[in-house]
Amino acid sequence: MHAIEALAGQTTRLVPVIICGGAGTRLWPVSREAFPKPLMRLEDGQSLLQKTFLRACRLPGVSEIMIVTNRETYFLAKDDCRETGVDDVTVGFVLEPVARNTAPAIGAAALAVRERHGDDATMLVLPADHLIHDLDAFEAAVARAAQAAQAGRIVTFGIAPTRPETGYGYIEVDAPIASAAIHDVSRFVEKPSADIAEMYVHGRKHLWNAGMFCFRPDVILDALDTHASAVSGPIAQAVARAARAQSDDGYSIELDPMSFKHAENVSIDYAVMERASNVAVVPCDIGWSDIGSWQAISELTKPDTAGNRVQGAVSLHDVENCFIRGETRMIGALGIHDLIIVDTPDALLVASRDRAEDVKQIVARLKTDGHQSCKLHRTVHRPWGTYTVLEEGERFKMKRIVVKPGASLSLQMHHHRSEHWIVVSGCAEAQCGDRVIALQPNESTYIPAGDKHRLTNPGVLDLVLIEVQCGEYLGEDDIVRFQDMYGRLPELAPAPQPATQIA
Numbered sequence: 001m002h003a004i005e006a007l008a009g010q011t012t013r014l015v016p017v018i019i020c021g022g023a024g025t026r027l028w029p030v031s032r033e034a035f036p037k038p039l040m041r042l043e044d045g046q047s048l049l050q051k052t053f054l055r056a057c058r059l060p061g062v063s064e065i066m067i068v069t070n071r072e073t074y075f076l077a078k079d080d081c082r083e084t085g086v087d088d089v090t091v092g093f094v095l096e097p098v099a100r101n102t103a104p105a106i107g108a109a110a111l112a113v114r115e116r117h118g119d120d121a122t123m124l125v126l127p128a129d130h131l132i133h134d135l136d137a138f139e140a141a142v143a144r145a146a147q148a149a150q151a152g153r154i155v156t157f158g159i160a161p162t163r164p165e166t167g168y169g170y171i172e173v174d175a176p177i178a179s180a181a182i183h184d185v186s187r188f189v190e191k192p193s194a195d196i197a198e199m200y201v202h203g204r205k206h207l208w209n210a211g212m213f214c215f216r217p218d219v220i221l222d223a224l225d226t227h228a229s230a231v232s233g234p235i236a237q238a239v240a241r242a243a244r245a246q247s248d249d250g251y252s253i254e255l256d257p258m259s260f261k262h263a264e265n266v267s268i269d270y271a272v273m274e275r276a277s278n279v280a281v282v283p284c285d286i287g288w289s290d291i292g293s294w295q296a297i298s299e300l301t302k303p304d305t306a307g308n309r310v311q312g313a314v315s316l317h318d319v320e321n322c323f324i325r326g327e328t329r330m331i332g333a334l335g336i337h338d339l340i341i342v343d344t345p346d347a348l349l350v351a352s353r354d355r356a357e358d359v360k361q362i363v364a365r366l367k368t369d370g371h372q373s374c375k376l377h378r379t380v381h382r383p384w385g386t387y388t389v390l391e392e393g394e395r396f397k398m399k400r401i402v403v404k405p406g407a408s409l410s411l412q413m414h415h416h417r418s419e420h421w422i423v424v425s426g427c428a429e430a431q432c433g434d435r436v437i438a439l440q441p442n443e444s445t446y447i448p449a450g451d452k453h454r455l456t457n458p459g460v461l462d463l464v465l466i467e468v469q470c471g472e473y474l475g476e477d478d479i480v481r482f483q484d485m486y487g488r489l490p491e492l493a494p495a496p497q498p499a500t501q502i503a
Helices: 003-008 048-057 071-083 102-117 135-150 194-203 217-227 229-240 268-273 294-298 353-369
Strands: 014-020 064-070 090-096 122-127 154-159 169-173 183-190 206-215 243-247 250-254 279-284 309-311 314-317 323-325 331-334 339-344 347-352 379-382 385-393 396-403 411-413 417-425 428-432 435-439 444-447 453-456 463-471 480-483
Touching: 014 048, 014 102, 048 064, 048 071, 048 122, 064 071, 064 102, 071 090, 071 379, 090 102, 102 122, 102 217, 102 229, 102 268, 122 135, 135 154, 135 206, 135 279, 154 217, 154 268, 183 268, 206 217, 206 279, 217 229, 217 268, 294 323, 294 339, 294 353, 309 314, 331 339, 339 353, 347 353, 385 463, 396 453, 417 428, 428 444, 435 444
Parallel strands: 014 064, 014 122, 064 090, 090 250, 154 279, 309 323, 314 331, 323 339
Antiparallel strands: 122 206, 154 206, 169 183, 169 206, 183 279, 243 250, 339 347, 379 385, 385 396, 396 463, 411 453, 411 480, 417 444, 417 463, 428 435, 428 453
16 A cells, blocks of 8 residues: 555554744744744745645645744744644644643643543654655655554654764664665664765664654554653643643643753653664655755755855855845845855844854843843734834933734733833724723823823724833833733733843
8 A cells, every 4th residue: 555545544543743932043033932933934935834735735635733932932833834724633732831842842732632532542753843855755755654643653754864964863773774674773873973974874773853753642552651651641631730721723721830941951861762672763865954054945945046045135246156035134245155044123143154053152142141032023923913113212212112913911010111102004903991092193191100101003904103102121021910811921920020030
């Protein structure tokens, strides 16, 4: 039977589980903590998450996809899936309160899949930030993996190395690799030296670890119990105590924060794959890339005659072998070579091409210095829309706020700042204290410090307004929420003090 036909003819349910997390520090300044790598848009306008989601939807027999992501990026991931236009697949979300690496994420997903579909379902775990170009070959590899998974194996996917890559993990097998066979895994090798990686290219016993897995829920949960009890115990409590919600197009399982934070911060490779005896690998040639650095991103763009790869508005003179990516501004480059230049509205990266893997060192330094550019963009996404900081100085800040149709900010109050709202386009409904007023373009209202207030877009078009804040402290943590349609109601905390102001 053809592999794809075998997949379509399975009697057990195939449930793709997309792991959508990670800071993507090597892709700063586009990838940030609050806007991670899977949400980055490529030149064709699709995000890496959207490409992974559509790839999973394409698999025969798939009627449900589960996405594991952080609570803070849930609304962004949900919007990305909705934008694909797929409406015949149930989309569920397992929401992590904090990042705890892939073992807790996969373990929580396995408990959720078992709860919904039983122990004999087939889980296909996919990272949200990889590219796969040969979709037919991918389907065939998944079919082979699913058959082995149903037989009780923990299956990973291996890519035949085409170059001596020191930034990838490798999978070693006992016998020379045959592309159509399932191989037992001898061991995993993490990021070898250049000379050893060169040997692996020609030895026919090593594969790149693609970070994709296939197994039954009971098999992976038994493995976690055996090899990683510091993961399995806390996640079992986190799922048992989770807050669950159901809607017409999907569901969410919000893991209990107090339980989940006790789960060991460990990868599934170290927790299970390197220790279990029933691990197998499916060799596959699927046009795979993990898009782990700006060097990998650059290779998605066709070079010009001088070897330059450019995205955005760029003017070059005497430039060779550079990757230049811009967003809004014109970039001029003169007399340079072998550089990576990535421009965003609030941060600029200039790096040597051979140091692309080291961009994470810049992010680590920014985090140590407490600089917000490691976490946030100038335009910040919220469940209701976005805000962009236009200008700020001592005791004032100006924002451009966009509220989606039908969306509403929380009913909230600020201790240290007043606000002035001026509508630019669309219509607004502004609540301040007991008053509710309708605002049209070029109309405004004033919100004194200490007053409860809420902004709503009752229209069918985006609401755009300018917000002017004035006060002794303008930090984003000076928000006390009383009602919120997006579940953002933490316990009330003391008012932030001006002396602790963050930039």
